[in-house]
Amino acid sequence: xxxxxxxxxxxxxxxxxxxxxxxxxxxxxxxxxxxxxxxxxxxxxxxxxxxxxxxxxxxxxxxxxxxxxxxxxxxxxxxxxxxxxxxxxxxxxxxxxxxxxxxxxxxxxxxxxxxxxxxxxxxxxxxxxxxxxxxxxxxxxxxxxxxxxxxxxxxxxxxxxxxxxxxxxxxxxxxxxxxxxxxxxxxxxxxxxxxxxxxxxxxxxxxxxxxxxxxxxxxxxxxxxxxxxxxxxxxxxxxxxxxxxxxxxxxxxxxxxxxxxxxx
Numbered sequence: 001x002x003x004x005x006x007x008x009x010x011x012x013x014x015x016x017x018x019x020x021x022x023x024x025x026x027x028x029x030x031x032x033x034x035x036x037x038x039x040x041x042x043x044x045x046x047x048x049x050x051x052x053x054x055x056x057x058x059x060x061x062x063x064x065x066x067x068x069x070x071x072x073x074x075x076x077x078x079x080x081x082x083x084x085x086x087x088x089x090x091x092x093x094x095x096x097x098x099x100x101x102x103x104x105x106x107x108x109x110x111x112x113x114x115x116x117x118x119x120x121x122x123x124x125x126x127x128x129x130x131x132x133x134x135x136x137x138x139x140x141x142x143x144x145x146x147x148x149x150x151x152x153x154x155x156x157x158x159x160x161x162x163x164x165x166x167x168x169x170x171x172x173x174x175x176x177x178x179x180x181x182x183x184x185x186x187x188x189x190x191x192x193x194x195x196x197x198x199x200x201x202x203x204x205x206x207x208x209x210x211x212x213x214x215x216x217x218x219x220x221x222x223x224x225x226x227x228x229x230x231x232x233x234x235x236x237x238x239x240x241x242x243x244x245x246x247x248x249x250x251x252x253x254x255x256x257x258x259x260x261x262x263x264x
Contacts, residue, residue: 041065047072050087067095067104077225078113078239080105110262113226114239120222124215126167126192128155134162135255137242140170140223140233143186143199144179147245148232152200157248163255167196169216170223170231184213238262 048060051074058074063083066073071082071091082091094105117138125138141148158165169187171179182199188210189195199205223233227241234242234251240258242251 110239136164142231168219
């Protein structure tokens, strides 16, 4: 195997205690046959025990077989990594089938994110529903993000096109910052949709602190689990991370393309 191919498909070897990194760009979805084969492989109890002992936060049910003999898949939230049977080595990255040029990690990653998003309570979101919904996206947003503001400027067109937008807060500057305070102010407003729209127009949203403001921490934490690094971060119902700023037409197009790719 020549060096360029190795470079393209190489996996990054990291220490066993390192945190797995998210995959931000998706390639072809894995064929169902590969997933089915892995699902039928039983993970020995001692392997589960070693992996759980080495990776903080991992549970026995997070460990599954992988397409590669001797390596096991660890899924935590919306992140996937691979670990050796002895629990000594952890690999973070995409696994490709070189014969088919298929990214075997992509479909598994999407499935993990879809599961996490489906389990997220809707009371932890600010939802702009379409009157005649055809598709739903979950968007992690930052009030002070200029591209988030541009994205929200198309919200009426998105709803009109049949897209329901579920917002979750992700103040990029983190807890205790001005952006975080603005997110809390919006969340503590009587009409969150109106408050979010006004905040994204640059208006100051005033409001008293409320107990529910702790939800911002929950939303932010979920974004981190899903591998969000920038905003807006747009996810389809199938868990595909389809990008950042998009117009209504572009959003409909990329979601449709994602849906078609997932059925191949």
